[in-house]
Amino acid sequence: MSTISIILVAIVAFLAGIEGVLDEFQFHQPLIACTLIGLVTGHLVPCIILGGSLQMIALGWANIGAAVAPDAALAAVASAIIFVQGGADTKNIGTAIGLAVPLAVAGLFLTMVVRTISVAIAHIMDKRAEAGDLRGIEIWQLIATSLQGLRIMLPAIALTFIPASVVKDFLGSMPAWLTQGMTIGGGMVVAVGYAMVINMIATREVWPFFIIGFVLAAISQLTLIAIGALGAAFMLLYLQLEGKGGSGNGNGASGTGDPLGDILDDY
Template identity: 45%
Template sequence: MEIQLYQIILIFIFSCIAGMGSVLDEFQTHRPLIACTIIGLILGDIQTGIILGGTLELIALGWMNIGAAQSPDSALASIISAILVIVGHQNIQAGIAIALPVAAAGQVLTVFARTITVFFQHAADRAAERVNFKLLDFLHLSALVVQALRVAIPALLVTVFMNAGSVQHLLNSIPEVVTGGLNVAGGFIVAVGYAMVLNMMGAKYLMPFFFLGFILASYLNFSLLSFGAIGLIVAFIYTQLNPKYQERPQTTTTAGSSAPLADDMLED
């Protein structure tokens, strides 16, 4: 498949958006589910983009930026793997094999970008000294350019220099035992993401609810949506019945009302 000039431009623009999105972490344009879908749309194969996005999203489920800690780079990984899979007519498994090394490389670039932005912070100190509101606004927003280019430049290079032949050549040079193994590993690498989320929740005494979900889903063939509803109901019931959330006045009134009752019974 030949990539047209307009597609290269659109990929560059979206890569900028996803790069900015990955530092802002607001609209989630950097998540595989969104990024792969958009790249698929641009390259005329949205179906592959959506499926690859869903697959990578599950692997990246627990990738998150907490405090100053940096997660693997889902923006660059999603964009590069979607381009290579669609242009090189590869299967989804090949997409996983491409995405993970790219995510690791992207993480290094992200750390670099977030170090460069210290410069913007210092420039802002000087702008505040001169009460220059416009310059402060400009400095804050222009820091996004660093993040945009961090993703857009590698994506542009891949788009321009890769074609179906070179992608196939690249992937064919990988021995079968490696691609087969990656395929197998793709099934359980998600465990790392789950573990990241579970550790972050940090509430050991609530872990029984994790095991409850596990046992129920191991034996029941419900949809994810219905399990979500069950989880919501369980959470409601727990917080409603938990004595520590009972209002103080309520307990005194029940105590007060039960006391006269006991008196009545004694009189009888």
């Protein structure tokens, strides 16, 4: 990996780290992080495929109460770097996905360290606030945010200095039963992640749309744009049906006579 690529990968990793707490531009999402790393390393398409697979896993990850979800940013960045260092062969995507899950769990340790330090920084910011030092508050806020970026950037830089030949030899030396097992396990994790999302949002009213979506996804002639357009059409259809069903008079008359308009006005 060239020096410029290493610098760009470090920038992407830093942005992914700070986005893990900011949630402004979603750089920490696997699909975006892997795509950016593929872009700066010259392996765009394979990394998009990897990011899409990892995104299906991360869909089911969420912070609930005091329980912190696995680190999607570190999983995406580290697995993408390993994947690129190994030659970005699509045959190794299953192995990269299998490595992503333990990397995400390992990232929880770095998250705990940074958040522990952030508690001390918060107390410092309280003292700066008592003193009326707004500039000091801003500086310490930037420091705390930068620590979130460094927790991803430093491991990413370390991985880039591992020779590509070493990574290729490592991947090549793995026995077939292990690589196949990681591929199968990675596919199962993707299915479990998607099932968790369905379990959270599925209702009796939307199940027909899930079924239609799976059927349409099997039609290879349909592009993603076409499927997205159908999804938007189904959304509008659902809003129309919901408006008519919730009017209480059976004829869909509500407010202005336009159920969709009334629903959108409510929001």
